[in-house]
Amino acid sequence: MNWRRLSVMRPRAWLAARRGWRHRLYLVLAGGLSALSMAPLHFWPALMVGLCVFLWSLDGARRTDRPVRSALLRGFLFGFGLFLAGTFWIAFAFITRGPGYGALVPVALPGFAALLAIFWGLAGLLYVRLAQRSEWRVLVFAAVITLTEGVRGHLFGGLPWNLPAYTWSAGGLISQSAAWAGVYGLTFLTVYMLASPAVALGSRFRLTRLMPLMSAAILALILACFGALRLSAMPEGEQPDVRIRLVEAGLSQSEKWGPGGGEISRDRYLDLTAEAGLDTVTHVVWPEGALPIFMLEDGDTLGxxxxxxxxxxxxxxxxxxxxxxxxxxxxxxxLAVMRFSSGSPRIEGLYDKVRLTPFGEMVPMSWLLRLIGFDEFTRYQFTPGPAPSVLTPTGAPPVLPLICYEAIFPG
Structure with a gap:
C-alpha cells in the first residue's frame, strides 16, 4: 500500500497547503466545531477533530518566518472560534434588557470571545517554544493547554467556561476521573487522548507514530473502567423521609418581564406547586429568579x-x-430557604450568589465604563455575596447552593 498517495491520510499536509485567510478561517471553524463537544451535546469527536486541526496548524507554524508570532495568532483564532460558539448565550443577556442593549451584541460577544481566546493563543506560543519534534509532543500540547486553561480559570476571579474536561457529561464514566485528578487533571488527560490521532497521521507510516494513540486508547479504557467501578460503589443516598417537588413554570422572558409579569409568574408557580400530592411533599424548590419581583418584600405574595x-x-x-x-x-x-408556620414566613437560610455571570449579572470593568461616561450600562447589576455557605433546611441534609454558572467552578 502506498501511504504517500492516500491524501485522506495526510490531512496535516492538506491544512499546511492552505495559506492566508483560508488557513485562518479553518482555524476559527475548527474552534467553533469544538464547541459542539460541550453541554448539552457532549459530542466529544468534535473536540477531537478541532484539537487535531489545531495541533497540525501549530506544527506548521514552526516552518514560518516568525513561528512564535504565527503560533500565537493561530491559537488565538482557534480559541476565538471556540468561545464565539460557546458563549453565544451572552447575547440573550443584552437582548432581554431592552431594545437599546441589543445593539451591543455585535461588539460584546466577539469582544468577550477574543478576550478568552488570548489564553489559547498563549498555549500555541508555549507549544512552539517548548515542544520537541517527536511523536510525544502531544504531551507538551496537552500540558500547555492545561496550564493556560488553569490560568484562565483563576485570573481576575477566573472563568473556567468550556474547559476541555467538560466535554464528558457529568456523572458519566470518564467524568468520574475528576474525583482524583481534578478538573484540570482531567483536562490534561482529555486533550492528550483526543489530540493523539494528530501525530498518528503523516506522510510516511511509522509504527512509532501510533504509540501515543495506542496509549491514549488504553488510558481511555482505564478511565472508563475506573468510572464504572466508582459508580457501582456509590451509595444510593436516598432519604425516604424527604420528598422534594421541583417547580419550573416555563414562562418566556416576555411573559415574565412584560406587563403583569409578576402576577402571572406568581400564579403559575403557585398553581404548579399546589398540584395533587402536595400533602406528601416536604420541600418545594423554585428556580433562580423565579419571580420578577422582590419576593421577600412582597407581603401579598408571601401570604x-x-x-x-x-x-x-x-x-x-x-x-x-x-x-x-x-x-x-x-x-x-x-437562594432563600423559608418555612411557613402559622401563616407567617420564617427565613431559615439565605445565600447570595458569589460568582456573578459577566454581562448578565455584572458588567466587567464597570469602573472603566463609568469613567468614560457610560453609567447607564453599569447602573443595574448585582452585588456578589460574601462567600459560599452551607444551608441546613429543616428535615433535609445540608445543602451547598450553586446558582447558575457557579457550577462550572471546580473545588
Missing amino acids: RIAQTLDQGQILMAGVNRRARLEDGYAYYNA
Missing part, C-alpha cells in the same frame, strides 16, 4: 405562598433581593 404551603413544607426559592445602602441599594441574586 399566598403561606396559604399554599400550610402543612409546614419548606420552600427553597431563587429570589432577587436588595439591601438598602446610604446612596441606594445593593442587589443580590439569592
